[in-house]
Amino acid sequence: MTSLQRVVASVAHVEPDRLPVDLGSTSVSGVHVGVVYRLRQALELDPPGTPVKVTNPYQMLGEVAPDLLDTLGVDVIGMLGPRTGFGFPNADWKEWALADGTPVLVPGGFNTEYEPDGSLLLYPQGDKTVPASGIMPKDGFYFDGIVRQEPIDEDNLNIEDNLEEFGPISDADLAHFGREVERLSKSDRAIVASFGGTGFGDIALVPGIGLKHPKGIRDIEEWYVSTSLRPEYIKAVFERQSEIGIENLKRIHEVVGNEVFAVLLTGTDFGTQRGPFISRESYLNLFAPFHRKVTDWVHEHTMWKCMMHSCGSVVSLIPDFIDAGFDILNPVQCSAEGMDPRTLKDRFGDRITFWGGGVNTQKTLPFGTPDEVWDEIRERIQIFAPGGGFVFNTIHNIQAGTPVENILAMFGAVREFGQYGDE
Numbered sequence: 001m002t003s004l005q006r007v008v009a010s011v012a013h014v015e016p017d018r019l020p021v022d023l024g025s026t027s028v029s030g031v032h033v034g035v036v037y038r039l040r041q042a043l044e045l046d047p048p049g050t051p052v053k054v055t056n057p058y059q060m061l062g063e064v065a066p067d068l069l070d071t072l073g074v075d076v077i078g079m080l081g082p083r084t085g086f087g088f089p090n091a092d093w094k095e096w097a098l099a100d101g102t103p104v105l106v107p108g109g110f111n112t113e114y115e116p117d118g119s120l121l122l123y124p125q126g127d128k129t130v131p132a133s134g135i136m137p138k139d140g141f142y143f144d145g146i147v148r149q150e151p152i153d154e155d156n157l158n159i160e161d162n163l164e165e166f167g168p169i170s171d172a173d174l175a176h177f178g179r180e181v182e183r184l185s186k187s188d189r190a191i192v193a194s195f196g197g198t199g200f201g202d203i204a205l206v207p208g209i210g211l212k213h214p215k216g217i218r219d220i221e222e223w224y225v226s227t228s229l230r231p232e233y234i235k236a237v238f239e240r241q242s243e244i245g246i247e248n249l250k251r252i253h254e255v256v257g258n259e260v261f262a263v264l265l266t267g268t269d270f271g272t273q274r275g276p277f278i279s280r281e282s283y284l285n286l287f288a289p290f291h292r293k294v295t296d297w298v299h300e301h302t303m304w305k306c307m308m309h310s311c312g313s314v315v316s317l318i319p320d321f322i323d324a325g326f327d328i329l330n331p332v333q334c335s336a337e338g339m340d341p342r343t344l345k346d347r348f349g350d351r352i353t354f355w356g357g358g359v360n361t362q363k364t365l366p367f368g369t370p371d372e373v374w375d376e377i378r379e380r381i382q383i384f385a386p387g388g389g390f391v392f393n394t395i396h397n398i399q400a401g402t403p404v405e406n407i408l409a410m411f412g413a414v415r416e417f418g419q420y421g422d423e
Contacts, residue, residue: 003075007190007261010388011305011327011353019385019418021411022355022393024064025078025192026264028309028330029356029393030055032141032400033062034102035407042404043071051095051103057110057122058085058134058209059397060098060142066187072411076391077184079193079260082176084109086134087125087210099139124212133209141400145207149219159236161216165208166197166241169248174255181256190261192307195252198245198294200238200287201227202268227278227286238290246297253302262305262328265294271312274337283317288324295325307355311396313337315344322351331396332357334380341383349389356393357384359410365394366402370409377413385418392418 001009001017009016024030031039037052045067053063069077083089088109096106109126118138124130134143177195184191199205206223208214217223217230227234249263268287270277278286295306307328308321313336321329332354334341341357357380359365364376384390392414398407 002188004188004190004261006075007391010391011262013350013353013388015386015388015420017420019381019414019420020075020190020391021073021414021418022076022192022391023069023072023074024061025076026194026307026309026330027056027059027061027080028264028267028396030059030061031064031398032402033060033104034098034100034141034400035398035402035404036062036064036068037102037104038404039407040068042408043068045071049103051105053093053105054096054107054110055080055090056084057106058143058145058204060400061397062104069189073415075189076192077187077189079177079180079184079191079256081194081196082173083210085204085209086110086122099141124208124210127212130212133207133211145204145209147207147219148214149217149222150215152217152222157230157233158216159233159240162218162237163240163244164211164215165205166244168244169197169251174251177252178255181259185259191259192262192264193256193260193304194264195249197241197248199266199268200241200290201234202266204267227282231286234286238286242290242293245294249294249297250301258303260302260304262307263298264307264309264330265298265326266291267309269312270310270317271314271333271336273312273335275313276316277312280316280320283320288320291321291324291326299325305353311336313339315339315347318344318348318352322348326352328353328355328391330355330393333395335360335362335395341380345383345386349384349387353389353391354384355391356395357390358392358414359394361394361396361399361402365406365410366399368406370405373406373409374413377410378417381414381417385420 006016006020010020022029033054040046055063090107092108093105111123111126113121120136121132122134124133133146136143207218298304305327308326309330315338329352334357
């Protein structure tokens with residue numbers, strides 16, 4: 001099978017020749033840039049000191065380039081948007097270094113300023129004349145969004161203020177996706193796209209880190225409170241956002257067609273370590289109608305598969321995710337309460353594809369031994385792989401400081417245990 005055929009089969013709940021693998025196709029299945037650098041060095045893909053591109057400054061994710069995909073046997077490739085979450089283009093690369101000295105390349109708009117305490121500020125759209133929208137603590141690994149909440153006038157809340165970043169797609173952005181699909185379709189890999197605009201209530205997006213002067217409800221606590229105290233306002237925001245999002249998807253589909261296999265439609269988290277973040281009633285009332293509106297359009301007008309990301313314990317909501325039209329669930333956080341792999345496979349394995357769940361990135365992968373990584377992956381494959389419906393991926397992004405020997409053990413285990421049939 002080709003990589004694309006392998007992924008198509010598994011998502012259709014048919015056993016392929018071997019387990020399909022993802023690494024780096026989305027902002028929730030990626031690798032910290034420092035780890036990418038060390039991995040490339042260990043595999044002798046680059047001369048020492050060769051920098052790696054930072055494709056996602058918010059999470060400091062590194063580019064997983066085609067030669068690395070080839071070396072590791074990865075079956076999926078990502079189609080990212082033209083700009084970072086901070087609003088500046090992924091272009092005009094320049095040299096930079098992580099706190100530990102690792103050489104990287106960052107986009108030209110990656111303009112920073114150090115604070116007296118050693119923390120690092122980053123600016124929306126690269127504009128240092130406006131307040132910073134991101135901050136990395138001294139010797140840190142990632143940027144946190146900075147809340148820049150203007151005073152809320154309760155009597156004059158305007159939904160348009162919370163929709164500034166979700167406007168109609170530009171011709172320039174459409175041209176970007178056109179170029180990307182032409183480039184990526186030359187590969188035999190499954191293309192997963194992140195077009196943006198349909199992540200209703202994604203808390204990482206609420207502060208508007210890519211906006212110079214965000215208006216509306218932008219404080220994280222205030223947003224969560226609003227889902228209870230201002231539900232009609234939130235619904236009105238989501239209703240308009242869904243209209244804009246679907247219109248954008250229509251235009252994008254005209255450009256990329258069905259060369260794209262799956263689309264990451266939402267990264268909103270609905271779970272914590274111990275249980276759902278919201279009640280089932282709240283999900284069904286506030287989110288499910290808009291999820292269904294988008295997935296219905298995708299299924300009726302394209303051949304794309306609908307992927308959603310939600311961390312945490314969401315086992316009680318998975319039936320509703322399925323009813324809302326999602327084909328794929330990521331990251332499958334098996335360490336969260338109630339997310340036992342066997343339970344998930346037995347209850348839902350024939351109705352949704354688990355894209356993730358392969359190994360714990362909070363404990364086993366960063367802090368375990370290669371043997372412990374090997375054993376956990378063997379167990380997860382034995383549970384999730386039968387009957388298809390499983391694309392191997394770590395549980396969310398591979399974090400900074402993860403030992404390279406553990407990552408190599410991970411791919412070794414996938415090769416060892418990921419064969420179907422008699423192979």
